[in-house]
Amino acid sequence: MKSQANRKALAVIFLVVLAVYGNSLLSGFVWDDDTLIVKKQAFFSHPGNAIALLSSPDIDFSHNEATPYYRPLNTLTYMLDSHLWGLAPFWYHLENLLLHALAALLFYLLLMEAFGQRRLAFFSSLLFALYPVNAEAVDFISARNTLLCAVFSIASLFFLKKGGGKLKWSLLALLSFFLALMSKEPAVTVPFFLLSLALTTSEDGFKTKKNVLIWYFAITGVYFILRHIFLGAFTSRAGIEISLARLKFITSVYFENFRLMLFPFKLNALYTEAEMSFSLLKAAGALLGVSLLLYFSLAGKRHVPEPVRAGAQWIFWGLLPVANIVKIPSAPVAERYQYTIIPGFVLILGYLIAGLQRRKAAAGITVMAALSLALGARTFERNFVWHDTLSLFSSMVRSDPDSAAAHDYLGEACIKNKQLGEAASQCRTAIALDPGYAGAYVNLGMVYGDEGRSDDALKEFQTSVRVDPGMAEAHLNLGIAYARRNMPDEAAREFETVIRLNPNYTKAYVNLGLVRAGRGDLEGASREFQRALKLDPLYNYARMNLGVAYARLGRLDEAMEQFRLVEKQDPGLVEAHLFLGIGYAKEGRAADAGREFREVLSLDPGNVPARNYLNSMGNSNNGNG
Secondary structure, three states, X not given: OHHHHHHHHHHHHHHHHHHHHHHHHHOOOOXXXXXXXXXXXXXXXXXXXXXXXXXXXXXXXXXXXXXXXOOHHHHHHHHHXXXXXXXXXXXXXXXXXXXXXXXXXXXXXXXXXXXXXXXXXXXXXXXXXXXXXXXXXXXXXXXXXXXXXXXXXXXXXXXXXXHOOOHHHHHHHHHHHHHHXXXXXXXXXXXXXXXXXXXXXOOOOXXXXXXXXXXXXXXXXXXXXXXXXXXXXXXXXXXXXXXXXXXXXXXXXXXXXXXXXXXXXXXXXXXXXXXXXXXXXXXHHHHHHHHHHHHHHHOOOOOOOHHHHHHHHHHHHHHHHHOOOEOOOOOOOOHHHHHHOHHHHHHHHHHHHHHHHHHOHHHHHHHHHHHHHHHHHXXXXXXXXXXXXXXXXXXXXXXXXXXXXXXXXXHHHHHHOOOHHHXXXXXXXXXXXXXXXXXXXXXXHHHHHHOOOHHHHHHHHHHHHHHOOOOHHHXXXXXXXXXXXOOXXXXXXXXXXXXXXXXXXXXXXXXXXXXXXXXXXXXXXHHHHHHXXXXXXXXXXXXHHHHHHHHHOOOHHHHHHHHHHHHHHOOOOHHHHHHHHHHHHHOOOHHHHHHHHHHHHHHOOOOHHHHHHHHHHHXXXXXXX
């Protein structure tokens, strides 16, 4: 009877997730999905790169810049998706939806094992499934690392409680914990959560045997060693800053996280450091929140029920990695960060509602139904925001009209959608709100460039460099503008500045190589293209230009080797087939040349050079005949 009731509860939770998140399956790739998934398709196409992922940090392929994140399991799922589905976003979103459902189901099973109270487990898990602040983690494909971290962390706790110290279950628990660590950093708090519970709870809760706890901490130590080997730092290179200003900032971050937890209706996908301004009200709210967590975590059993204690400790430890004690480079606060914290909060909430239902059945059911409808409706509505990049960035502007970053992001999205008038308007608004926001000048310059206003574009790029001399992208765009105006010395200077600011910025090497080639320095150009390829062996534009440089140097064999590699990596690239055809023609291999030129025309029927080559080869063959 109990197992049947559990199956019904699990079925309801799963169906609720499908109903609430079903509209997310119609969404596309948005925001960071472009650099973390779309632009990595060539990298993902080589199975051998799976090994490389295990020994390298995450890479931002827009700048080829290493991040302070080590999340190989997450990236491996994108590689698998790429092989299975290509770039069909439906399947990526479906996988995120199923991971969320799995997290909710595992949470139910965990609570049943820990407390044996069906109402508590069902109410808490249902609230977790519906909570609007979780929508970002589910709807944003690039936030899958958070889902994986939560799934494996909860699974680890479930296996640990289920096994009661038996070897098989303990091994499953430890394996799940290691996989959580390989997904995202917040998993490091799991051993501390278990230790604090072991010191404060009875055997009825999450009590953990000492020898198993030692293994949790040992695996955590191994994880930090791997981070140090592959990232060069145990946490991040920024380290921990100790100052009054930093303490005020952390206080504001705590307040914002408590607000999102308690009132998940005023949501925004963009929270900037400027919004984390300090106030006495925020300090009081943060202090009250932390004090309550400590009280519920440490007070005696007579005053605090075990589920409330476990929930408070879950929240306490979950908040530490996102408190910016170690600065988070991507965003100081984000709704996706809440995903691994919310289980603790809904555990407390579920306990309170279950207690109300025991005392007053009608009141308990009414409260749970009303809360579920409100949360579910807000989540369903929130999914539409993540439908595409324009809708996402438009929502940022609506949520915070005074955010320069939001207007700049929307302007950049409008550029990609060829809405140049709206893009210029958004960039100008960003500049008016914050004249020191360099990215807005860069994007406005790009708008002017697309409109053919090269003088205006150059002025905006020059302003962006003046406003933020340390912004590599600003120097890159200024260098490109100089190159287009046939100012090679100025262009080279900017590209060299980019390389000094970010030695991993592959586009800077390629553009510097093109400047050197334009000056006739083909050897120097070749070296720059080679440097770009050393950083990114799959950068076909760099390889193509290296092949052209070799051909102009008379090193035809080396040029053909580069063109063949490009063709192998991207069979649909027209230029690779065209240059191969020209090379084969020079080698006197007419049949091979003809095959490549015909391939060019099949990909691009209007390609004039390929047609001319084929015609000349046909005339030559007729004459020889």
